[in-house]
Amino acid sequence: MAFDKILVLDDQIIIRKSLEAQLSSRGYSVTTAKTIAEAEVLLNQDQFDMMFLDFRLPDGKGTDLLEKIADLPNSPLTVIITGHGTIESAVNCIQLGAFDYVVKPWTLDQLNVIIKKAEAFSQLLKVNQYFSNQLQKNSEILGLSSTIRHLRQLIKKVAATEATVLITGENGTGKELVARELFRLSPRAKKPYIRVNCAAISENLIESEFFGHEKGAFTGAAQRREGRFELANNGTILLDEIGEIHPSLQVKLLRVLQEREFERVGGNKSIKINVRVIATTNRDLQKAVEKGEFREDLYYRLNVFPIFVPPLRERREDIELLADNFLQSHTRKHGIKLSGFSEPAMERLLDHNWPGNVRELENTIERSVILSESGQSVKEEALGLMPRKNFQRVSSPKSVPKDCALEDSSNGANGEEDFDLALLDDVPEFLSLDALEKEHIFRALGKTKGKRNQAASLLNISTRTLRNKLKQYRLEGAMPF
Ligand SMILES: Nc1ncnc2c1ncn2[C@@H]1O[C@H](COP(=O)(O)OP(=O)(O)OP(=O)(O)O)[C@@H](O)[C@H]1O
Ligand SMILES: [Mg+2]
The missing domain is CATH 3.40.50.300 (P-loop containing nucleotide triphosphate hydrolases)
Structure with missing residues (x-):
């Protein structure tokens, strides 16, 4: 993490001038201060990446300032300037949060090493902060059930x-x-x-x-x-x-x-x-x-x-809250303004059996956000879910011919008892075989999280056949994802 601004706090003009010259020649923007009071004003006004801090100052000890800035967010990494006689005290400063110390008189190489180390350390801190923020994000478990x-x-x-x-x-x-x-x-x-x-x-x-x-x-x-x-x-x-x-x-x-x-x-x-x-x-x-x-x-x-x-199907009360939440986050993500879900769309969401649970719901909403017209509500068709009225729920897997079960638990996961949309003999005539095939394929892909070879093997067809069918759907504009 390349530094930009460095503050030098020392009451000796010779130290201030030499550090300023050495650091400026390396491209850093350097500000100097003679007293703790001056430094405090500067630290409040601006954000510094690093600070060189004298141990003894006219209005106090360097450690006083260290203590004051310890809790500041974005406080600079501090290097204590010390003479041979005060190395022990400089080490104490490290216990108080200073990053390192430099002993007078230093060479340019020593200075370079310290800055390089400080820059690498600062990057590690920032990377750590980034991951920890990622971890906190989206961590709320939503649900009212x-x-x-x-x-x-x-x-x-x-x-x-x-x-x-x-x-x-x-x-x-x-x-x-x-x-x-x-x-x-x-x-x-x-x-x-x-x-x-x-x-x-x-x-x-x-x-x-x-x-x-x-x-x-x-x-x-x-x-x-x-x-x-x-x-x-x-x-x-x-x-x-x-x-x-x-x-x-x-x-x-x-x-x-x-x-x-x-x-x-x-x-x-x-x-x-x-x-x-x-x-x-x-x-x-x-x-x-x-x-x-x-x-x-x-x-x-x-x-x-x-x-x-x-599973989500056993806590349907949570669907609306989750759907609204995902709608909000995905409209923001894609920069699309939508006015919520249409009534039939929400009914469809509440009615679906969600074999892929919350992840499937989130993917469905994201897809529908992309497919919806800006300024309008999300329509049922944008969800890409098969109308449930064309299917009938069956209570026991035994009554479903094995080949027709749309929800296959190939890995023996929980929920294998509950078949969602099983094709029955009395499927209305208007449901085309093509539409059924599409739904079946999309669900297999949903189950395998989009992995085509696994979906193909679930469907008992070759990956190539699956690829060709998806290509065809894309040409027809029927790909929901
Ligand atoms: N109650 C919830 N509230 C908000 N978001 C949720 C909730 N449950 C799951 N999610 C979201 O759904 C997605 C899937 O969740 P997660 O990855 O934790 O599931 P999982 O059970 O580990 O899935 P898998 O078994 O496939 O690894 C994530 O994006 C997660 O943030
Ligand atoms: Mg997981």
């Missing part, structure tokens, strides 16, 4: 503890959001929050991702690297989609959970850590245990405090 109210209370209670939490629920229900909220409300909120997506990391890399590796541990391990557990030390680790973790790693994970200790890949030194563990899964882990796919001991270690996030 009693289940969501209960969920919020539960989160508050468990957040205060150190208990390992296992969050379960279908795709898109908000498990990650719940995990973030648990972190945000916990005593560890100011400490690191590290997420590992267990489903996204290949089997041969995951051990090193979790525990890090030593230099030369395997081909390509050019240097030592800390794993996510080490990065999360003193903070929280989120093991996202833990159900996907390979059995070979389950044993190693169990040991960390039990002993809070591990070794880097290729290393033999035990590393102790203090982390709070949160895990999520959309798999029925108990069933996975029964099938021998998930270790029972690991399951019990994770399932200390289970939190279930209910």
